[in-house]
Amino acid sequence: MAGRASVFSHPEIIRLLAESFVPVADNCGYTQTQQDAKGEFFRLVAEQGHYGGRTKPTATRQGLYACTVEGELLASINTRDADQVLGTLKAGLDRWRQRPASSSPPDIPKAYSPDPRLNWSYPEGGLALKVTVRDLPRESGEADPRHNIDFAWFTRDEARSLIPADPQPGLSCPAPRFFARRIARCHLIDTVRGQSPRWREEDIEKADVTLIVERVTSGHVHLRLEGEVKNEAAPTFDVNPFSERVVDKPRGVDLRLLGYLRFDRQQEAFESFDAVAVGPRWGATTYNARFDDLGPAPIGFAFEVASDDPIDRVPPAAIGSSYFA
Amino acid sequence: MPDIKTDLTSETPLNPDTFQAFLTHIRSRPDELRWTGIPWETDLWEARLKAAAVNRPMFIWAMNGNPLGCV
Numbered sequence: 446m447a448g449r450a451s452v453f454s455h456p457e458i459i460r461l462l463a464e465s466f467v468p469v470a471d472n473c474g475y476t477q478t479q480q481d482a483k484g485e486f487f488r489l490v491a492e493q494g495h496y497g498g499r500t501k502p503t504a505t506r507q508g509l510y511a512c513t514v515e516g517e518l519l520a521s522i523n524t525r526d527a528d529q530v531l532g533t534l535k536a537g538l539d540r541w542r543q544r545p546a547s548s549s550p551p552d553i554p555k556a557y558s559p560d561p562r563l564n565w566s567y568p569e570g571g572l573a574l575k576v577t578v579r580d581l582p583r584e585s586g587e588a589d590p591r592h593n594i595d596f597a598w599f600t601r602d603e604a605r606s607l608i609p610a611d612p613q614p615g616l617s618c619p620a621p622r623f624f625a626r627r628i629a630r631c632h633l634i635d636t637v638r639g640q641s642p643r644w645r646e647e648d649i650e651k652a653d654v655t656l657i658v659e660r661v662t663s664g665h666v667h668l669r670l671e672g673e674v675k676n677e678a679a680p681t682f683d684v685n686p687f688s689e690r691v692v693d694k695p696r697g698v699d700l701r702l703l704g705y706l707r708f709d710r711q712q713e714a715f716e717s718f719d720a721v722a723v724g725p726r727w728g729a730t731t732y733n734a735r736f737d738d739l740g741p742a743p744i745g746f747a748f749e750v751a752s753d754d755p756i757d758r759v760p761p762a763a764i765g766s767s768y769f770a
Numbered sequence: 771m772p773d774i775k776t777d778l779t780s781e782t783p784l785n786p787d788t789f790q791a792f793l794t795h796i797r798s799r800p801d802e803l804r805w806t807g808i809p810w811e812t813d814l815w816e817a818r819l820k821a822a823a824v825n826r827p828m829f830i831w832a833m834n835g836n837p838l839g840c841v
Contacts, residue, residue, distance in 0.1 A: 448837070453805035462808050466829040469817035470810050473832035483815045490830065510830040514822040534829070541827045551822050557815065579796045584780045588773045592798065595840035640835050701784050721792045723784050743780065747796035755812045762840035 447591070448525050455527040461534050466511065470759075473506050475563055482557035486516055494521035502686035511537030513544070514551050565768070567758050572604035572715055573597070573751040576632050581723060581743035593636045596751055596761050597628065600769065604715065608708050612658045612666045620654035620672070623770075628654070628722075629674045631763035633698055633746055635726045638734035641696075643763040648678040654702060664711060670704035670720050683731045692736035696728025704748065715750055722746040774799070810838060 452458060462468040476487035491497065491506035508523030509530060520537035522529060567573070579592035606621050619625075629652035630644045654672035661667070677697035685692050704720025726744040729735035751757040761768060777791045784792060811817035814830065821828045835841035 448831075448833075449805040450802065453808060453831075454801075459804065459807050462829055465826065467817050467821035467824065467826050468808055468810055468829040468831065469814055470812060470837040471814045471830055471832045472834070472836040474834040476814060476832070483813075486818065487814060487830070487832070491832070505834060507833050510828075510832065512828050512830065514818050514828060519827055537827060537829075550825075553819055553822050555819060577797050581792075581795065582776055582778050582780050582782075586773075586779070588776045588778075588795075590774045590802075592796070592802070593840055594798070636840050640841065703784055703786070703789055705789070719793060721784065721789065721796060723792060745792055745796040747793050749797070756806060756810055756838045759812055759836045759839045762835055 450590075451525045452527045452530050455531065458527060458531055458534065461531075461538075465538055466534075470756075477504070477506050479560040479563060481560040482554070484560065489516040490518055491521075493518035495523055502689075509533060511541075513541070514553060565760055565764050567760075568598045568600045568604075570601040570714070572599040572607075572718070573758065574599075574718055574748045575751040575757060577747045577749075578635070578637055579745055579747075580637055581745045583742060589637075591637055593638075595632060595636065596757070596759060597632050597748070598761055598764070598768070599624070599627075605713060607656060607706075608666055608668075609656075609658065612661050614658055614660060616658040618656050620656050620670070625652040625654040625672065625674075627768070628652070629676060631761060631768065633674055633676065633700060633722055634763075635696070635698065635728075635730075635733055635735065635744060636762070637744065639732050640762070641730040641733040644676045644678060648676045649674075650677055651675040656706075659705075664709065665716070666708040666710060668706040668708065670702060670706060672702035672722075674698065674700045674702065674722065678728075680728075681731070685731050690736075693730045694728045694736075694739055696726075696730060698724065698726045698744065700724040700744075700746070718748055718750045720748040722748075812838065 476484050490510050490512045496506050510521045511519040519540040520533045522533045574597040576595045580589045582588045629649050634641050652674050657669045659667045659669050680693040682691050700722040702722045707717045709716050723745045725741035727740035776795045778795050782788050831837045833841045
């Protein structure tokens with residue numbers, strides 16, 4: 446996520462991408478291996494690029510690629526240095542302009558048969574939350590700017606089930622189990638500095654979330670959300686292939702939740718879902734870059750209704766066969 | 771990296787009075803959202819079709835994890 450700040454906030458890079466390219470964000474954790482036309486196209490491009498053929502320290506093909514729609518690589522790099530990225534973009538554009546003009550447009554099929562392992566879809570009419578995670582101030586006063594984002598999905602039926610059938614002010618109900626467990630297992634994860642696995646079911650020591658009806662009008666139900674989540678897990682002893690060290694340690698979070706939600710009764714949808722989870726985190730995982738900051742130290746998570754913009758419709762990091770379980 | 775400005779301290783408790791300060795601290799600040807000004811496509815195949823239609827090169831930001839989400 447550091448690239449968002451160091452590279453894609455650079456005015457000249459923003460301008461070049463908007464005016465001269467079709468920019469796309471891709472989770473190559475899938476496209477590197479997915480068995481369909483999209484995966485084949487990504488691999489065609491990536492194998493010509495900076496990590497082509499590489500298997501150690503990993504087989505990742507992460508990076509930045511300028512290419513043609515036929516799959517010809519124009520330029521590539523993997524860096525968070527904006528000047529280097531700018532140079533790569535300009536080199537790619539130079540190569541693009543030097544290509545001979547094509548007499549006919551490329552024949553690209555509009556549809557293809559997608560890899561069935563990747564068959565999730567956006568919960569239309571349901572609830573999509575944007576989740577931001579960031580360290581909270583330390584005793585030293587340090588307030589680190591690093592943060593990360595993710596999305597939490599709930600189906601239409603799941604979202605409606607958060608509202609009591611007969612909401613009356615003062616009514617207090619435990620949130621449905623699926624809601625508390627999904628938030629705890631898939632979204633209260635220390636990813637401030639990098640990816641980290643979701644919690645396993647057995648790591649969840651406590652996931653208590655209560656919804657209290659604060660106010661009811663003809664148009665809206667106003668709810669307060671309160672809760673506690675405690676997760677704890679033993680290390681996996683996986684070796685970080687870049688450092689060749691076992692950097693993961695016992696990890697955990699011990700969080701208090703508070704939030705204020707507004708449900709539109711006519712639209713049957715949440716207008717707002719403002720909630721936070723705060724408390725100590727500790728430990729590290731193979732890729733979350735906490736090996737030098739094992740804590741305990743304070744962390745915070747903030748939830749809000751995601752916009753309908755395409756960039757807010759990307760799947761949760763933990764999406765998979767058991768996400769909606 | 772420079773520290774960010776915040777109304778919180780390490781002693782601030784979470785309660786209804788401090789709730790908004792926690793939200794403000796954790797959520798992205800406007801200057802942290804400049805990258806969203808890029809017209810990102812979210813599907814590689816759709817981007818390929820669009821690039822063919824407008825006769826432009828593609829730019830792929832590929833990460834393990836969605837670059838627009840948790841990476």
